[in-house]
Amino acid sequence: MEKIIEGERGVEEAMEVDDSTVMKGVRHLCENVGITRVPSKYIFPVSDRPQIMSSAQKPKIKLPVIDIGELLSEDRTRVLETLDQACKEYGFFQVVNHGIDGVVIQRMIDSGKQFFELPFEERSRYLTTDTSSPVRYGTSFSEINDEVFCWRDFLKLTCHSLDTILPLWPSAPIGFRDDAILYSKKTRTLFLVLIAAVLEALGVGAGNCESSMKEFEEGSHLLVLNCYPACPEPELTLGMPSHSDYGFLTLVLQDEVEGLQVLHAGDWITADPVPGSFVVNVGDHLEIYSNGRYQSVLHRVVANASESRMSVASLHSVAFDSMVSPAAGLVDDGDAGKRRLYKDTGFADFIAYLSTSVPKSKSFLESRRLTM
Ligand SMILES: O=C(O)CCC(=O)C(=O)O
Numbered sequence: 001m002e003k004i005i006e007g008e009r010g011v012e013e014a015m016e017v018d019d020s021t022v023m024k025g026v027r028h029l030c031e032n033v034g035i036t037r038v039p040s041k042y043i044f045p046v047s048d049r050p051q052i053m054s055s056a057q058k059p060k061i062k063l064p065v066i067d068i069g070e071l072l073s074e075d076r077t078r079v080l081e082t083l084d085q086a087c088k089e090y091g092f093f094q095v096v097n098h099g100i101d102g103v104v105i106q107r108m109i110d111s112g113k114q115f116f117e118l119p120f121e122e123r124s125r126y127l128t129t130d131t132s133s134p135v136r137y138g139t140s141f142s143e144i145n146d147e148v149f150c151w152r153d154f155l156k157l158t159c160h161s162l163d164t165i166l167p168l169w170p171s172a173p174i175g176f177r178d179d180a181i182l183y184s185k186k187t188r189t190l191f192l193v194l195i196a197a198v199l200e201a202l203g204v205g206a207g208n209c210e211s212s213m214k215e216f217e218e219g220s221h222l223l224v225l226n227c228y229p230a231c232p233e234p235e236l237t238l239g240m241p242s243h244s245d246y247g248f249l250t251l252v253l254q255d256e257v258e259g260l261q262v263l264h265a266g267d268w269i270t271a272d273p274v275p276g277s278f279v280v281n282v283g284d285h286l287e288i289y290s291n292g293r294y295q296s297v298l299h300r301v302v303a304n305a306s307e308s309r310m311s312v313a314s315l316h317s318v319a320f321d322s323m324v325s326p327a328a329g330l331v332d333d334g335d336a337g338k339r340r341l342y343k344d345t346g347f348a349d350f351i352a353y354l355s356t357s358v359p360k361s362k363s364f365l366e367s368r369r370l371t372m
């Protein structure tokens with residue numbers, strides 16, 4: 001059926017697809033329905049659509065780079081300063097020289113791609129809208145709440161604790177489970193190195209640092225494999241809408257196709273795919289923990305006209321049943337410069353909010369701010 005959409009991209013014809021087809025995901029749509037235009041369900045309001053720019057038009061700013069080799073060396077002052085600045089000014093940075101073998105990274109990307117290439121019947125064994133499911137295949141950002149769907153399918157794998165959860169992970173394609181296990185272990189270790197450095201850069205003090213690190217060691221870890229099929233009209237939709245991540249840090253592995261954009265000083269900056277590197281970003285929990293010194297930053301993913309894109313996001317935080325609060329060493333109500341800015345917030349409250357709303361902005365975090 002054809003539908004006329006007026007006043008958005010002029011008067012044009014957009015294809016309609018029924019909701020049950022949409023819920024099967026974008027890959028299913030591209031493979032089984034066969035589309036040459038973006039169906040109306042995926043067309044974003046004009047104000048949210050990306051401006052597709054040539055490389056000459058794109059802002060030239062690059063994300064700061066953190067070299068893990070420097071972090072592990074004796075003279076760490078400079079790299080800790082760079083990290084502090086990166087978290088304050090961008091909320092994002094690229095991580096290089098991290099010691100995770102290129103083979104582990106490539107296998108994760110290859111296995112992830114092969115998972116999304118499985119027949120729909122195989123993938124759909126994990127299809128569920130139950131956000132508490134430890135393994136979840138799905139589409140868009142939040143299928144239950146999204147009015148407009150985004151051009152993305154995903155597989156979410158809870159990683160902690162691995163022993164109890166592993167039997168639930170997909171066993172196909174061959175090698176997938178082993179590749180994802182190794183990748184999740186390596187990214188967890190890298191997260192612990194990074195968050196220890198972040199606590200040091202924040203100056204939370206040795207005692208607080210030790211107790212927080214214990215919480216992270218037993219903390220939550222979610223692996224999100226994102227698949228963004230090539231899109232016939234990338235100017236009308238988004239791979240992922242503007243959002244912030246909930247945790248402390250997210251480690252994003254991108255393949256060679258660009259798409260991730262970060263909002264910085266009013267401009268959308270493209271996070272260049274640097275082979276073998278990770279893009280790391282500050283999440284909402286770190287914003288609360290740092291009492292606003294570091295802020296989570298809105299980011300989005302632009303779809304690509306000719307190539308399918310894949311990314312693997314590794315989201316880390318404290319345990320799901322924990323509270324997130326400003327670090328004791330960073331707040332002092334007797335000191336105007338260290339006034340507490342956020343209420344204590346249960347991780348479960350974040351999850352409950354995320355499953356009932358469309359987090360286009362940082363509205364939940366705003367509601368956790370203390371007013372004077
Ligand atoms: O695909 C990407 O590069 C980013 C994905 C992302 O922002 C997320 O999974 O939260």
Ligand SMILES: [Fe+2]
Nearest residue numbers: 243244245299
């Ligand atoms: Fe994200």
